[in-house]
Amino acid sequence: MVQEGLQRALSQSFMAQTSGQAGGTTDDLPRGPVAETRDLNVWYDDFQALRDISLQVPGHRITAIIGPSGCGKSTLIRCFNRMNDLIAGFRSTGDVIFQGQDIYGKGIDPVEVRRRIGMVFQKPNPFPKSIYENVAFGPRINGYVGHLHEIVERALRQAALWDEVKDNLRKSALTLSGGQQQRLCIARALAIEPEVILMDEPCSALDPAATLKIEDLMRELAREYAIVIVTHNMQQAARVADSTAVMMMAEDRAGELIEYGPTKEVFTNPKEQRTEDYITGRFG
Amino acid sequence: MRAPEASFRRRLFARKVTAMGFAVLCLLGTSVGIVALALLLIDVTQEGIGRVGWDFINSFPSRRPEDAGIKAALWGTIWMISITAAFAIPIGVGAAIYLEEYAPRNWMTRVIQTNISNLAGVPSIVYGMLGLTLFVRAMELDRSVLAGSLTLALLVLPIVIVASQEALRAVPNSIREAAYAVGASRWQVVSRQVVPVALPGILTGIILALSRAIGETAPLIMIGALLFVPFTPSGPLDRFTVLPIQIFNWSSRPQPEFQENAAAGIIVLMVVLLSMNAVAIFLRNRFQSGPQV
Amino acid sequence: MTRTAFDHQLAEVQEDMVELASMVETAIERSVQALEGRDIELAHRIIDDDLKINRKRYETEEKCLELFATQQPLAGDLRTIVAVLHIIVDLERMGDHAEGIAKVTLMLGHEPPIEPDIDLAPMAKIAIRMLVGSVDAFKDRDAGRARAICDEDDEVDALYDKAYGELVTHMVNDPETIDRATHLGWVAHNLERIADRVTNICERVVYLVEGKIEELNVSKY
Numbered sequence: 001m002v003q004e005g006l007q008r009a010l011s012q013s014f015m016a017q018t019s020g021q022a023g024g025t026t027d028d029l030p031r032g033p034v035a036e037t038r039d040l041n042v043w044y045d046d047f048q049a050l051r052d053i054s055l056q057v058p059g060h061r062i063t064a065i066i067g068p069s070g071c072g073k074s075t076l077i078r079c080f081n082r083m084n085d086l087i088a089g090f091r092s093t094g095d096v097i098f099q100g101q102d103i104y105g106k107g108i109d110p111v112e113v114r115r116r117i118g119m120v121f122q123k124p125n126p127f128p129k130s131i132y133e134n135v136a137f138g139p140r141i142n143g144y145v146g147h148l149h150e151i152v153e154r155a156l157r158q159a160a161l162w163d164e165v166k167d168n169l170r171k172s173a174l175t176l177s178g179g180q181q182q183r184l185c186i187a188r189a190l191a192i193e194p195e196v197i198l199m200d201e202p203c204s205a206l207d208p209a210a211t212l213k214i215e216d217l218m219r220e221l222a223r224e225y226a227i228v229i230v231t232h233n234m235q236q237a238a239r240v241a242d243s244t245a246v247m248m249m250a251e252d253r254a255g256e257l258i259e260y261g262p263t264k265e266v267f268t269n270p271k272e273q274r275t276e277d278y279i280t281g282r283f284g
Numbered sequence: 285m286r287a288p289e290a291s292f293r294r295r296l297f298a299r300k301v302t303a304m305g306f307a308v309l310c311l312l313g314t315s316v317g318i319v320a321l322a323l324l325l326i327d328v329t330q331e332g333i334g335r336v337g338w339d340f341i342n343s344f345p346s347r348r349p350e351d352a353g354i355k356a357a358l359w360g361t362i363w364m365i366s367i368t369a370a371f372a373i374p375i376g377v378g379a380a381i382y383l384e385e386y387a388p389r390n391w392m393t394r395v396i397q398t399n400i401s402n403l404a405g406v407p408s409i410v411y412g413m414l415g416l417t418l419f420v421r422a423m424e425l426d427r428s429v430l431a432g433s434l435t436l437a438l439l440v441l442p443i444v445i446v447a448s449q450e451a452l453r454a455v456p457n458s459i460r461e462a463a464y465a466v467g468a469s470r471w472q473v474v475s476r477q478v479v480p481v482a483l484p485g486i487l488t489g490i491i492l493a494l495s496r497a498i499g500e501t502a503p504l505i506m507i508g509a510l511l512f513v514p515f516t517p518s519g520p521l522d523r524f525t526v527l528p529i530q531i532f533n534w535s536s537r538p539q540p541e542f543q544e545n546a547a548a549g550i551i552v553l554m555v556v557l558l559s560m561n562a563v564a565i566f567l568r569n570r571f572q573s574g575p576q577v
Numbered sequence: 578m579t580r581t582a583f584d585h586q587l588a589e590v591q592e593d594m595v596e597l598a599s600m601v602e603t604a605i606e607r608s609v610q611a612l613e614g615r616d617i618e619l620a621h622r623i624i625d626d627d628l629k630i631n632r633k634r635y636e637t638e639e640k641c642l643e644l645f646a647t648q649q650p651l652a653g654d655l656r657t658i659v660a661v662l663h664i665i666v667d668l669e670r671m672g673d674h675a676e677g678i679a680k681v682t683l684m685l686g687h688e689p690p691i692e693p694d695i696d697l698a699p700m701a702k703i704a705i706r707m708l709v710g711s712v713d714a715f716k717d718r719d720a721g722r723a724r725a726i727c728d729e730d731d732e733v734d735a736l737y738d739k740a741y742g743e744l745v746t747h748m749v750n751d752p753e754t755i756d757r758a759t760h761l762g763w764v765a766h767n768l769e770r771i772a773d774r775v776t777n778i779c780e781r782v783v784y785l786v787e788g789k790i791e792e793l794n795v796s797k798y
Contacts, residue, residue: 086464088389115467125458128481138466141476185462192466235649267651269788279651281580 034059034226035080035117035196038095042075045089048254049075053094055245055257057196062218062227064241064263066234068283071247072255073230077198080228081117082110098196115142118189122201124181126173126188131156131165134173134184138192151191159187160217179210186217197221199229203236215240234279238267246275325554332547340548344514345530349541354549357530359516360429360509361498361556364526367433368440368497373490375437376444380486383445384452385474404442411439412506420507427508430520435503440493447489451482484568491564495557501528527553583648587657590644591716593637594661594668598712600630601672602705605771608678609701612764615687623679630672634665656788660781664715667774671708674767674774681760691754695743695761700736700768703729707775711782720786723779727793733772740765 033056042050050072057063057080065073075084082103084090095102103113115138126134135152144151152169156162161183165176173184182202189197199218203211218227218240231237237244244267245260259266259275270276277283287295343353379400387393415435425431455478463473479486504526511533513525527549535546604623611619641662644650650658707726714722744758744765780793 081465083461083464086461111467111469114465119461119465121458121461121465123458125456125462127459127462127477137463137468137476141466141468141472188462188466234651238651265788268655270652276652280654281583 033057035098040094042092051254051256053257057226057228059226060222061242062222062240064237064244065230066237066244067247071249073247074200077200077228077230080198081114081119085110115192116194117196118192118194119198120185120189120202123205124178124185126181126184128174130170131173132169135187135191138188142192155187155191158190159183161187179206179213182206182214196226201230238263248274328547328550332544332551335544335548336551345512349539349545352545354530354552356513356516357525357527360524361526363429363517364433365494365498367520368436369494371437372440372444376441377448377486380445380448380452384449400442400445404446408439408500409502409506411435412503415503415507427523428521429517429524431507432504432509435507436497436500440497443493444489447492448486451485454485455481483571487564487568491561498557499528501532504529586644590637590640590661594665595712597633597665597668601668602708604672604675605705608675611679612682620679620682624676627672627676631669634669637665656785660785663781664778667777671771671774674771677767678764681764685760688757691747691757695740697764700733703733704768704772707772711775711778714782718786720783723782724793727776727779730772730776733769737765737769
């Protein structure tokens with residue numbers, strides 16, 4: 001697995017360069033951001049959806065984005081893998097930096113960006129194919145070298161789904177339960193060996209048990225990946241995230257980042273009154 | 285304030301009657317269609333089944349009704365439908381994929397879209413005139429199978445396009461997003477995920493279109509398909525006739541024996557049509573059932 | 578978006594807490610009064626009333642726990658409930674101190690006062706003033722006032738030192754008074770503890786307002 005080695009080496013050198021403390025113990029080192037936005041503004045045609053968002057996503061941590069409906073959480077998370085490009089009328093100013101590069105810069109292919117930043121969506125959306133094919137699709141189209149079935153198994157194991165499906169890999173993914181489907185989607189995202197995983201309300205269609213399972217999984221995955229999660233479930237953000245960003249709609253309905261800090265602080269002692277009002281349910 | 289009990293009961297009864305009445309009306313509507321079709325089939329079968337046989341299928345038309353057969357028309361139909369399919373399917377499905385997956389959503393696309401929908405409603409005789417002018421005269425294809433097939437291809441193209449578009453539109457966007465999110469290019473998204481999911485719907489559209497083509501008479505008469513053909517086409521530039529024209533021809537003769545031939549021709553046409561449908565349904569089920577690994 | 582039912586419940590636990598504080602205030606006042614007047618009856622009443630204080634504390638605690646379980650309070654709401662939970666514990670303990678003073682009254686019975694008598698009234702007065710002030714600071718979400726109240730604890734500590742010195746002098750001069758002086762020492766100690774617990778309440782007020790937990794007044798005792 002040449003590619004994997006290369007990627008790890010790249011990300012390590014990146015971390016060393018930004019944190020300046022490579023080689024220390026793993027956990028409580030301050031880490032440089034893996035991805036960040038700088039003064040990001042987004043428009044859909046004439047409507048401004050995001051204004052001046054500067055957000056740093058640290059490596060090996062879970063960053064939650066919370067805020068009321070329509071505040072631009074999803075728009076923001078979709079800027080990190082250029083999914084918004086698919087929407088007509090989208091345009092942006094400012095930078096989205098990933099590995100030191102502006103991914104909206106000239107000559108950057110969104111396909112290349114998405115290969116390094118995985119995404120999990122609100123509703124489980126497996127392809128109507130076999131479990132195996134779902135996971136194998138990404139590596140296959142990206143021309144990964146190595147044994148495909150090994151990649152598939154590793155991804156399924158990482159997504160804590162392997163034991164449940166190992167005897168039925170050829171079964172349709174649609175026969176799985178909602179929670180299993182979502183873990184399959186996580187496995188699908190992991191199979192392309194991304195450096196960041198974006199999760200756009202990954203549990204909103206799941207029952208509490210499946211939700212907790214995904215949350216456990218997220219904590220597990222945060223050892224290896226940077227995770228950004230959009231959620232409208234504040235308890236979920238409080239449970240899983242290391243840091244939490246709060247977004248709000250301004251008067252003109254553009255989304256703004258009003259507070260960003262350690263989850264504990266945001267949920268016990270927010271600095272902004274608007275954050276307080278929102279998370280205590282007295283918003284609007 | 286709540287309605288008094290008595291008046292509520294009265295109303296409830298009236299509501300139930302209305303509901304029942306509507307259900308009966310719907311049932312009647314359905315029955316009319318089914319009964320009419322059944323009667324038609326029974327009538328045609330009674331009249332023509334005696335004539336259907338190998339000789340009938342394997343004989344050229346003749347002045348004597350008992351010697352007459354549909355060999356030329358059947359072969360003409362097969363030639364015609366094959367060439368029509370060869371043109372209409374790739375162009376139609378391609379156009380649908382372009383319009384749904386690639387075309388920018390601007391006024392130009394909308395104009396094209398509206399035009400396609402309108403074309404589906406243009407009378408077939410108009411296509412016949414177009415075919416006559418364009419294929420027979422301008423392109424000098426003469427009154428060949430090719431000219432006829434191209435005309436019918438034009439005729440059914442809107443059906444293929446619209447049906448395929450519907451099928452593509454029915455593919456959940458979440459599938460496209462999922463594919464893009466693992467780094468698929470647009471071509472990979474469309475060819476590996478979207479089209480396979482839409483295929484059953486596309487096939488249904490194709491069958492609808494070809495069924496329409498196989499039954500068309502007017503435009504083919506317009507471009508000058510022959511009424512009496514004692515040979516089978518040996519190439520796309522040969523002259524031809526087709527089953528509906530043969531049936532039309534026989535049914536306009538005074539002799540009752542020719543009426544029987546017409547009925548027998550209808551039976552053959554129906555069998556061809558139903559077998560095409562069967563193949564389509566078989567294919568569709570194959571694509572739908574179970575994932576391909 | 579509002580949370581009418583939750584707001585109502587949240588107001589209720591705070592009202593309960595304030596009520597508990599006024600019950601405790603009364604108990605402290607009466608305990609000193611009973612001591613000075615050698616009022617056995619009043620002392621018994623204080624001891625009985627302490628049961629009510631305890632009950633009130635547990636009731637309020639339960640309401641707080643219910644809010645945690647059902648409303649998932651966050652931010653300011655969370656800090657309010659946490660503060661109330663801590664403050665009611667301190668209040669209940671202050672009630673126990675008042676009860677302790679009442680018990681001393683019972684033990685002293687009708688024994689004559691020490692000559693010259695030790696005046697514990699100023700200590701009690703300051704402690705009560707601090708208590709009332711801390712509850713007001715809570716109600717007004719006034720961290721500055723809470724901090725200021727903590728400083729008053731030094732006065733109480735000084736008065737305690739003085740009383741202690743006087744009692745020791747008595748005991749040395751007249752061994753007859755050892756028993757009574759020791760009892761009065763307990764009273765002074767209880768009053769000192771009460772003032773000390775007020776500083777705990779003040780710490781919670783600061784936490785409530787500013788979100789940080791800090792120790793405001795490290796008592797000498």
